[in-house]
Amino acid sequence: MLQISHYTKQYSADGPKAVDDLSLHIRPGEIYGFLGHNGAGKTTTIKACCGLLDFTEGEILVNGMSIRKQPLECKKIMSYIPDNPDLYEFMSGIRYLNFVGDVYGVPTDVREKRIAEFANDMGITDALAEKVASYSHGMKQKLAIVAALMHEPKLLIMDEPFVGLDPKAAFILKKFMRTFCDNGGAIFFSTHVLEVAEKLCDKIAIIKGGKLLADGDIETVRGNESLEEVFLELVDDIKVEEEHA
Amino acid sequence: MLKILLKNRLLALADQLTGQSKGKKAAKLGTYAVLIVLGILILIGCCAGVNALFGNTCVRLAERGEVWAVYGFAGAAGFLLALFLTLFYAQGVIFEAKDNELLLSMPISPSAILASRIGSVYFLNSLFTLVLLCAAGYTVSAQTGGISVLSWILVIVCALLLPLLSTTISCLLAWLVSYITRRTGKKVLVQTILSLVAIAALFLVTMGVNKNFFTTFAESAGDIAQAFRQALYPLYAMGLAIAESNWGMLLIFAAICIVPFAIVYYVLSRSFIRIVTARNAAKKQKYEAAALKGSSVVWSMTKKDLTRFFNSPAYMTNAGLGLLYSIGLTVFAMISGDSIIKTILEKSSSIPDPAAYTTVIAAFVISFFAALTTISGCSISVEGKNLWILKSMPVRAKDVLTGKLLSHLVLAIPVSLLCSVLYLFVAKMLTVPGVILMFLMPIAFHCFNALFGLISNLHFGKLDYPSIAKAAKSTSSSLIPILSTILLVIGSATLYFTALRDTMDVTVYGIIVTAVMIVVDCCLFYYIGSSGAQKRWDQLG
Numbered sequence: 001m002l003q004i005s006h007y008t009k010q011y012s013a014d015g016p017k018a019v020d021d022l023s024l025h026i027r028p029g030e031i032y033g034f035l036g037h038n039g040a041g042k043t044t045t046i047k048a049c050c051g052l053l054d055f056t057e058g059e060i061l062v063n064g065m066s067i068r069k070q071p072l073e074c075k076k077i078m079s080y081i082p083d084n085p086d087l088y089e090f091m092s093g094i095r096y097l098n099f100v101g102d103v104y105g106v107p108t109d110v111r112e113k114r115i116a117e118f119a120n121d122m123g124i125t126d127a128l129a130e131k132v133a134s135y136s137h138g139m140k141q142k143l144a145i146v147a148a149l150m151h152e153p154k155l156l157i158m159d160e161p162f163v164g165l166d167p168k169a170a171f172i173l174k175k176f177m178r179t180f181c182d183n184g185g186a187i188f189f190s191t192h193v194l195e196v197a198e199k200l201c202d203k204i205a206i207i208k209g210g211k212l213l214a215d216g217d218i219e220t221v222r223g224n225e226s227l228e229e230v231f232l233e234l235v236d237d238i239k240v241e242e243e244h245a
Numbered sequence: 246m247l248k249i250l251l252k253n254r255l256l257a258l259a260d261q262l263t264g265q266s267k268g269k270k271a272a273k274l275g276t277y278a279v280l281i282v283l284g285i286l287i288l289i290g291c292c293a294g295v296n297a298l299f300g301n302t303c304v305r306l307a308e309r310g311e312v313w314a315v316y317g318f319a320g321a322a323g324f325l326l327a328l329f330l331t332l333f334y335a336q337g338v339i340f341e342a343k344d345n346e347l348l349l350s351m352p353i354s355p356s357a358i359l360a361s362r363i364g365s366v367y368f369l370n371s372l373f374t375l376v377l378l379c380a381a382g383y384t385v386s387a388q389t390g391g392i393s394v395l396s397w398i399l400v401i402v403c404a405l406l407l408p409l410l411s412t413t414i415s416c417l418l419a420w421l422v423s424y425i426t427r428r429t430g431k432k433v434l435v436q437t438i439l440s441l442v443a444i445a446a447l448f449l450v451t452m453g454v455n456k457n458f459f460t461t462f463a464e465s466a467g468d469i470a471q472a473f474r475q476a477l478y479p480l481y482a483m484g485l486a487i488a489e490s491n492w493g494m495l496l497i498f499a500a501i502c503i504v505p506f507a508i509v510y511y512v513l514s515r516s517f518i519r520i521v522t523a524r525n526a527a528k529k530q531k532y533e534a535a536a537l538k539g540s541s542v543v544w545s546m547t548k549k550d551l552t553r554f555f556n557s558p559a560y561m562t563n564a565g566l567g568l569l570y571s572i573g574l575t576v577f578a579m580i581s582g583d584s585i586i587k588t589i590l591e592k593s594s595s596i597p598d599p600a601a602y603t604t605v606i607a608a609f610v611i612s613f614f615a616a617l618t619t620i621s622g623c624s625i626s627v628e629g630k631n632l633w634i635l636k637s638m639p640v641r642a643k644d645v646l647t648g649k650l651l652s653h654l655v656l657a658i659p660v661s662l663l664c665s666v667l668y669l670f671v672a673k674m675l676t677v678p679g680v681i682l683m684f685l686m687p688i689a690f691h692c693f694n695a696l697f698g699l700i701s702n703l704h705f706g707k708l709d710y711p712s713i714a715k716a717a718k719s720t721s722s723s724l725i726p727i728l729s730t731i732l733l734v735i736g737s738a739t740l741y742f743t744a745l746r747d748t749m750d751v752t753v754y755g756i757i758v759t760a761v762m763i764v765v766d767c768c769l770f771y772y773i774g775s776s777g778a779q780k781r782w783d784q785l786g
Contacts, residue, residue, distance in 0.1 A: 052633060052636050072640075073639075086631055090713075091552055095552070102540050102544075102545035112536070
């Protein structure tokens with residue numbers, strides 16, 4: 001569903017590589033977690049996958065189509081949820097969702113049904129008449145999630161999707177992510193919450209300084225250790241037991 | 246602590262003025278230097294301008310021993326200008342600042358936070374007042390053979406005192422706007438009404454002063470002094486304090502400025518936490534599911550841009566000023582149309598076809614106001630932090646840009662048509678080609694302005710403005726269509742009256758200008774659907 005091959009991003013010609021020769025493959029049915037410290041290159045990669053950011057080398061294919069050469073076709077089958085969703089604050093929630101429905105060409109009866117379902121799941125139905133400007137961070141995040149699901153994408157790309165969500169919404173989102181992938185969808189998301197990644201992901205990739213340190217099935221990557229221990233060893237060169245000792 | 250807070254506020258203000266929030270220190274210093282040089286040039290220009298415009302009046306006043314009135318008028322102008330320009334700034338910086346809660350959580354007294362915020366409002370107000378009072382001082386000095394050093398010192402002292410008064414009123418009005426907004430939840434409506442009232446008041450005061458005051462001023466000095474004393478006593482006291490080094494008046498003026506300021510500061514500092522942390526008291530609307538109406542992508546984009554426009558008072562008043570002017574002009578034409586046409590005809594005895602002339606002139610005038618409507622000129626910049634939404638969606642640049650173009654034109658064209666229709670009632674002398682021209686020429690210029698503004702914004706627009714209001718106020722790419730449209734309208738009218746008047750019929754010329762503009766519009770419209778525009782769009786963000 002999403003194939004990243006030798007992806008390299010350099011913001012300036014003489015500057016360092018923000019991401020260096022990254023290759024990942026996210027298949028249908030997989031929840032793929034993308035882990036790394038702040039500034040590791042997660043958001044840069046995610047933005048490139050969504051066609052928001054051009055890149056220096058490599059190729060990114062969405063369902064076999066190049067995000068560079070066929071951006072519109074790629075975007076039709078995927079959705080992006082940023083870490084800090086700056087939505088149209090001048091619109092009401094329902095107008096924003098209707099706008100998204102218009103752009104993706106979702107029939108009105110279908111969008112009504114989906115809005116009712118997803119907004120109810122996220123607990124924002126009552127607030128849909130209010131302007132987005134009056135929403136809290138978590139509410140905006142929930143609205144962005146509902147908007148992202150409007151056109152039933154095959155690929156969901158999310159940057160820190162659990163930030164700002166209350167426990168109920170986080171639980172619902174995790175449940176939804178699993179159902180979404182069980183029905184053939186694919187999810188590629190970044191997170192700092194290792195527990196979430198450990199419980200939710202089928203595969204993970206760990207990135208540091210723009211370079212891929214490890215990737216694969218969660219069991220393969222962590223071996224006999226917890227994900228937290230593996231992460232700290234790989235990223236920070238910290239042996240957890242030694243630290244404790 | 247106050248010093249640090251004040252320094253931060255002033256640096257933020259400088260960054261806002263220079264449009265620079267990050268960058269190398271040397272580059273920042275360079276920009277500040279340019280800003281200072283620009284300030285000095287404005288001061289020199291103001292001095293020269295006030296002297297040129299009011300020099301004669303100053304001489305007459307000096308002959309009557311009423312030089313104080315020059316300072317009084319300058320003070321009034323500075324006061325009004327400061328109030329008008331800093332009212333919404335005061336509201337934003339004092340009551341709606343995003344870092345209010347952060348600062349309140351720190352060990353900083355609310356009064357210090359408030360003082361730093363009011364300090365930045367006061368700083369801006371004092372700049373306006375200082376420039377105008379210095380210009381008044383220069384004019385008096387130039388026209389009366391110089392003024393004493395003491396008078397200059399008093400000018401500076403008064404320029405520091407008077408802004409306290411405008412700051413006090415700015416703070417009170419800002420508090421009132423915040424209070425009403427919180428109670429009603431109608432922030433946009435309140436701010437828009439206040440903006441329009443402020444613009445109208447400034448316009449009426451300026452017109453009134455121009456039309457009546459200076460005429461009366463030259464004739465009956467005693468009446469004016471009396472009027473000043475009664476209606477604008479603080480400025481009367483200030484004028485006397487400067488012109489006659491009257492210490493008693495200076496004390497009275499100082500008391501008038503300082504006491505209300507101190508009271509307002511005290512009251513606001515006591516209730517600052519309550520005011521800035523108060524929740525919106527307006528009742529929340531509960532969503533009730535209703536049938537949704539679908540639209541095409543382009544129309545959906547247009548509606549989105551129109552919603553943004555009508556939800557930002559700053560966007561409306563800055564980018565839609567041309568629409569207001571057009572309506573104002575039409576109302577003015579309805580009231581004074583007959584006398585204007587008579588004047589044109591009386592002064593143009595050699596004009597072979599007065600009906601055609603007045604129609605074409607009116608078409609050019611309505612076209613001129615197209616230049617001041619810059620809705621599309623900042624429509625990409627106002628996307629700012631929201632740009633990711635459009636860029637992550639499967640939409641072509643052509644659809645996004647056409648939506649922005651339409652959001653400009655659906656507002657501009659009806660206003661243009663309204664102006665043309667109303668003019669037809671006034672004109673009385675009409676020809677069929679003239680009537681067609683009357684409708685088509687302004688529309689052609691509106692389309693040019695919208696298209697050229699959009700393309701300028703696409704290529705030269707900035708996207709890192711912190712808010713829609715800031716983008717609407719600051720987008721420099723808006724200047725390109727404004728100047729281009731003005732140049733084209735004035736240039737084509739001047740070309741006819743200076744070079745082609747004897748060789749070509751005015752209506753034929755008007756039709757040629759309109760036809761050329763329509764061709765240019767078609768070329769620009771073709772461009773926004775081209776791969777060049779798509780490529781540029783892809784590079785944004």
